[in-house]
Amino acid sequence: MGAGRPLLPMMDWARGYDRATLSSDLVAAVIVTIMLIPQSLAYAALAGLPPQVGLYASIAPLLLYAVFGSSRVLAVGPVAVVSLMTATTIGGLAQAGSAHYGVLAVTLAFLSGAMLLLMGLLRLGFLANFLSHPVISGFITASALLIAAGQLKVILGIKAEGHNFFEQVLGLLRQAPHTHALTAAIGLGTVAFLFWARRGVKPLLCRLGLGPRLADGLAKAAPVAGIAATALLTWAGQWQDQGVRIVGTVPQGLPPLTLPAWDWSLWQQLAVPALLISVVGFVESVSVGQTLAAKRRQRIVPDRELVALGASNLGAALTGGFPVTGGFARSVVNFDAGAQTPAAGVFTAVGILLAALLLTPALYYVPQATLSATIVVAVLSLVDLRILRSTWAYSRADFLAVVATLGVTLAAGVEPGLVAGVALSLLLYLYKTSRPHIAEVGLVPGTEHFRNVLRHAVRTSPRLASLRVDESLYFANARVLEDRVNALVAERPQLRHVVLQCSAINDIDASALESLEAIDQRLQDAGVALHLSEVKGPVMDRLRGTGFLRHLSGEVYLSHYQAIAVLAPEIVEQASLV
Amino acid sequence: MGAGRPLLPMMDWARGYDRATLSSDLVAAVIVTIMLIPQSLAYAALAGLPPQVGLYASIAPLLLYAVFGSSRVLAVGPVAVVSLMTATTIGGLAQAGSAHYGVLAVTLAFLSGAMLLLMGLLRLGFLANFLSHPVISGFITASALLIAAGQLKVILGIKAEGHNFFEQVLGLLRQAPHTHALTAAIGLGTVAFLFWARRGVKPLLCRLGLGPRLADGLAKAAPVAGIAATALLTWAGQWQDQGVRIVGTVPQGLPPLTLPAWDWSLWQQLAVPALLISVVGFVESVSVGQTLAAKRRQRIVPDRELVALGASNLGAALTGGFPVTGGFARSVVNFDAGAQTPAAGVFTAVGILLAALLLTPALYYVPQATLSATIVVAVLSLVDLRILRSTWAYSRADFLAVVATLGVTLAAGVEPGLVAGVALSLLLYLYKTSRPHIAEVGLVPGTEHFRNVLRHAVRTSPRLASLRVDESLYFANARVLEDRVNALVAERPQLRHVVLQCSAINDIDASALESLEAIDQRLQDAGVALHLSEVKGPVMDRLRGTGFLRHLSGEVYLSHYQAIAVLAPEIVEQASLV
Numbered sequence A, B: 001m002g003a004g005r006p007l008l009p010m011m012d013w014a015r016g017y018d019r020a021t022l023s024s025d026l027v028a029a030v031i032v033t034i035m036l037i038p039q040s041l042a043y044a045a046l047a048g049l050p051p052q053v054g055l056y057a058s059i060a061p062l063l064l065y066a067v068f069g070s071s072r073v074l075a076v077g078p079v080a081v082v083s084l085m086t087a088t089t090i091g092g093l094a095q096a097g098s099a100h101y102g103v104l105a106v107t108l109a110f111l112s113g114a115m116l117l118l119m120g121l122l123r124l125g126f127l128a129n130f131l132s133h134p135v136i137s138g139f140i141t142a143s144a145l146l147i148a149a150g151q152l153k154v155i156l157g158i159k160a161e162g163h164n165f166f167e168q169v170l171g172l173l174r175q176a177p178h179t180h181a182l183t184a185a186i187g188l189g190t191v192a193f194l195f196w197a198r199r200g201v202k203p204l205l206c207r208l209g210l211g212p213r214l215a216d217g218l219a220k221a222a223p224v225a226g227i228a229a230t231a232l233l234t235w236a237g238q239w240q241d242q243g244v245r246i247v248g249t250v251p252q253g254l255p256p257l258t259l260p261a262w263d264w265s266l267w268q269q270l271a272v273p274a275l276l277i278s279v280v281g282f283v284e285s286v287s288v289g290q291t292l293a294a295k296r297r298q299r300i301v302p303d304r305e306l307v308a309l310g311a312s313n314l315g316a317a318l319t320g321g322f323p324v325t326g327g328f329a330r331s332v333v334n335f336d337a338g339a340q341t342p343a344a345g346v347f348t349a350v351g352i353l354l355a356a357l358l359l360t361p362a363l364y365y366v367p368q369a370t371l372s373a374t375i376v377v378a379v380l381s382l383v384d385l386r387i388l389r390s391t392w393a394y395s396r397a398d399f400l401a402v403v404a405t406l407g408v409t410l411a412a413g414v415e416p417g418l419v420a421g422v423a424l425s426l427l428l429y430l431y432k433t434s435r436p437h438i439a440e441v442g443l444v445p446g447t448e449h450f451r452n453v454l455r456h457a458v459r460t461s462p463r464l465a466s467l468r469v470d471e472s473l474y475f476a477n478a479r480v481l482e483d484r485v486n487a488l489v490a491e492r493p494q495l496r497h498v499v500l501q502c503s504a505i506n507d508i509d510a511s512a513l514e515s516l517e518a519i520d521q522r523l524q525d526a527g528v529a530l531h532l533s534e535v536k537g538p539v540m541d542r543l544r545g546t547g548f549l550r551h552l553s554g555e556v557y558l559s560h561y562q563a564i565a566v567l568a569p570e571i572v573e574q575a576s577l578v
Helices: A010-014 A019-046 A051-056 A060-068 A080-091 A099-121 A125-130 A133-156 A165-178 A181-207 A212-220 A222-237 A264-295 A302-318 A328-336 A343-363 A368-380 A386-394 A396-412 A414-434 A475-491 A510-525 A537-544 A547-551 A560-567 A569-577 B010-014 B019-046 B051-056 B060-068 B080-091 B099-121 B125-130 B133-156 B165-178 B181-207 B212-219 B222-237 B264-295 B302-318 B328-336 B343-363 B368-380 B386-394 B396-412 B414-434 B475-491 B510-525 B537-544 B547-551 B560-567 B569-577
Strands: A438-443 A450-452 A464-469 A497-501 A529-533 B438-443 B450-452 B464-469 B497-501 B529-533
Touching: A019 A051, A019 A080, A019 A133, A019 A212, A019 A222, A019 A328, A019 A343, A019 A368, A051 A343, A060 A302, A060 A343, A080 A099, A080 A133, A080 A264, A080 A368, A080 A414, A099 A125, A099 A264, A099 A302, A125 A264, A125 A302, A125 B414, A125 B475, A133 A165, A133 A181, A133 A264, A133 A368, A133 A386, A133 A396, A133 A414, A133 B475, A133 B510, A165 A396, A181 A212, A181 A222, A181 A368, A222 A368, A264 A302, A264 A328, A264 A414, A264 B475, A264 B510, A328 A343, A386 A396, A386 B510, A396 A414, A414 A475, A414 B125, A414 B414, A414 B475, A438 A475, A438 A560, A438 A569, A450 A464, A450 A560, A464 A475, A464 A560, A475 A497, A475 A510, A475 B125, A475 B133, A475 B264, A475 B414, A497 A560, A510 A529, A510 A547, A510 B133, A510 B264, A510 B386, A529 A560, A537 A547, A560 A569, B019 B051, B019 B080, B019 B133, B019 B222, B019 B328, B019 B343, B019 B368, B051 B343, B060 B302, B060 B343, B080 B099, B080 B133, B080 B264, B080 B368, B080 B414, B099 B125, B099 B264, B099 B302, B125 B264, B125 B302, B125 B414, B133 B165, B133 B181, B133 B264, B133 B368, B133 B386, B133 B396, B133 B414, B165 B396, B181 B212, B181 B222, B181 B368, B222 B368, B264 B302, B264 B328, B264 B414, B328 B343, B386 B396, B396 B414, B414 B475, B438 B475, B438 B560, B438 B569, B450 B464, B450 B560, B464 B475, B464 B560, B475 B497, B475 B510, B497 B560, B510 B529, B510 B547, B529 B560, B537 B547, B560 B569
Parallel strands: A464 A497, A497 A529, B464 B497, B497 B529
Antiparallel strands: A438 A450, A438 A464, B438 B450, B438 B464
16 A cells, blocks of 8 residues: 555546536536535534534535545535534533534544544554444434434424433423424425425426436435525514524624634543544445445545544634534535546535525524424434344344444433444454354265265264364464363274364464463373364464474374375275275 | 263262272372462461461362362362452452451452352353463463562561552562561571472482382472471570561361351442452363363363352352462372372361361461462462563564563552453454455466465466455454455456455354445446355355345355356466466
8 A cells, every 4th residue: 555646635636637527526516515505504403503513514624625535526524423423422511502512512523633633644444443334334323313303303393302212202202292383384394395305306307308417416406495495484474483493693704713622621521422423434434435436446545534534624623613524415416416526525615615605694594493304304314224134134243233232322322322332243253253163074075075074974083083163263262172172082082183174264373372282282191193284374384483383293284185194094995985 | 062961070980989099089188288288378378368267268169179170180279369369359448367358358259159150050161261371371470470579578577568569579679678687587498498399309308218209299298397397496496586477376176157248339349359360260270170181081161160169169258268269289289199089179178177177276386487488489480471482472462462461460450450461462353353364366377276476476367356365254354355355446447357265254244244245336336246266154154145145246156266267267278388
């Protein structure tokens, strides 16, 4: 890696930039901008922040990602899950809407950015791998359910609190009789419209004579249309006087210059949430980026992505924003709309900047229920309960990890949920590798192949036992092999040779080496010789430096067949007679 | 396991018990009893308990182990490391020598016994496997150094305190000028005598005309001789009046009947230490037991051992003792002296009981420095610093685990040391498996073998890439394969086939399956087909139930050679021309 790669990824594409690329990028930027304006407002609200903060968080991060990012089409900004994590983290420390809340958001983005940057520079991107797919799936589904439950109260115009998902649902049911009818009509109407718009708008526009490309682009504007329509209706009916809560005054202007709070004890409090936000954001961003890059035979570099996301979050922190990452929906739209280079991101940033400068007065009459409706529709597409069925069928350990992550997140919140999921999946993996599959194998007659004696009709001898260990040997499983060999020796008085077929052993650590030495010593004491066969190159290299091979009572054979032919020719002869 | 095994191991040997076995067992019991008396007194002192407690802890546990244990020669009782852990645990909660201290010791033995019993009944013996050899080595060496440093102040007759090893050593150096000359003469004299006795007594006795067997037995009595000699000298000189600290009055009689403190909050405080004591004791005991059993083609059953050690510790708790386990030195002596069955343990228990009943007045004049000297000589044989060199040479990860365990134990104590060692070795293992060795392989000309392209002169084709992954695929490493394949596709425009050689893949979890699906999808998007070869039976069984194989763009081949012959025959043809 790294050889011949330019210092900044943009050097790759900036040289060949021409008019055709410019036009593709501009078209994509317009479409993404239209999509991002309502999303940014909504995710800021989800994070407990004023709407303009969502716009701010979509400007500097987009620009910085364009400079440092290795994906050509990834669009960075506020996303649902990270906004929820932000709200959960800061909600416990400050009142939503207060100035302090905003400072905490900026500080969280700063810490997250610094961590991502550091992880990138130290090449620690592999840490994200410890979030398994089942844990991520369970976590995202649970987060989406938490978000949807939280937004429903805004859509229904009621007050309902709850410390976890189940309490929230219970609170919604209890408060349902107090639903504010007009608010609910706006909110649920928008939800229905957006669900319909997903499938219905494009065919309708095509039937009206528009080209499919244009129809597709316009369909992306459905949330904007919903916001505009409900804002107009609210203005016309002055519904805010009838209890419909509106966005209200949104300050107009450039993003402010902000600094994080320099407070060490606060940093300690925010450190774990910031780390979790960083890792979740990174995982989400990289998987989107990789999927899109592969479609054009491009490549993204995970450690580069860490640096780019780190810079983006630092940018968000310096411009009054909150934690951001690469978003799935917006990146796919950017890709589909034909974006060729990160310049599309720069143009999108300019578009959002213009919105922040000029458009905010138009947001005054937007009902909060409409914003919540766009969130609910967006996050419900993240709910994936099929993972429960598929992991149940494929692997009980993975199923347990999904259930634990999902259950703990819903019952206790995003942080405990993630931690429980990661811890459980690691423990289950260790448990699995600590009980390796050890097969006693015998010769398949007429071949040089060896198979499990329990599954196949194979030839063996009471004088020789062949064991195949289907796992690398390390401290957690080395003693299992000891037990197995001890049992063999105790059960078979005629035993003279034990041969370990090592074809699936990728590593032998110091504990396993001592176990092998102990096995060899005990076998010698019992008058049995220990042999190895099919030891891999790298494993053999390490064993060569040790006393184990010098003291080994038996030999190391290149193939298992060779070992048997030498040590127990009766097996081979029997077999060839059949 | 378990089929045809009797309910109690003793049913195996009690039936065939005859006069010859009885005589072997009796001889062994006499030798072990002589060895155990000073050891028991010394380890009780090390644990901060009165000397008779050491005798009590060597009676009931020996009897119970004889009934439940699966080893025929293991001798159970107080051992150095567990005594140190007991002192560390209780020392923070009560004054050594107080009645409360004794109650805490009994409670700790009770909790440890209950945990061992429970682990045995739930078949959780595998948990002990997570203590790797390097961690155990580092821990035992550090414990031995801690013990020796702690005993040196008794040997020198000075007062020196320290919260960790380094402070203890510093304290010893500072207080050295206040050394009590007579005490030091006794203590250091005993140390020198015991070191000499190890090698010098047996040849001397042989030269005096004794048979080697008898000489060997008498050599084992060296510590008793040392104790008797210094006690006699102290009595003759009435040295206790000159500041030599003696054992003093030791109550005479049967072990008392005791009960643990029924105090839930105390149990919570003692839970973690009790668990660590249980696991360390179990690991020490099982490894001794296995080594000795193998020499006679016998076998010990780890889950049985948990039950037996659990019963032994419960027995210690009910008879005024403290945590016990199977000891190395005493078991080896028992074995060498010819013990045939656990009846030898029963006879030893009777011997110790007689000592508790009759011998304690004779202990009055024994100098404490003599007991400390026997401890120092015993534990110094546990110090093994060669493990540092051998792990450095064999595996840096194991070396780090030793250093961390050793360092943290010396600097912060036994509990943090063990926990740090286990945590670090697990993390290092996870780190290692998260970065699997992935080799690109090519055909060795004239064979059907495939080898790493970087190491061997092999045949490849720009149209096909063969990858061999040397690790099971799971969540922590699945993305590494994704990255590698993405890089290949981005670098090689001519690429049409990727073949994964799966011979070393023992498992594919749900995350890795999703990664493989993502890889396949991305390869399809890029016009490349993904194939598998040499997939193991159990892995194939699980894959068959999934959509992955149905959607796979390529095929699954039995052998890698077959795959290449079909997909890139030019490689095979080139090769055969050579």
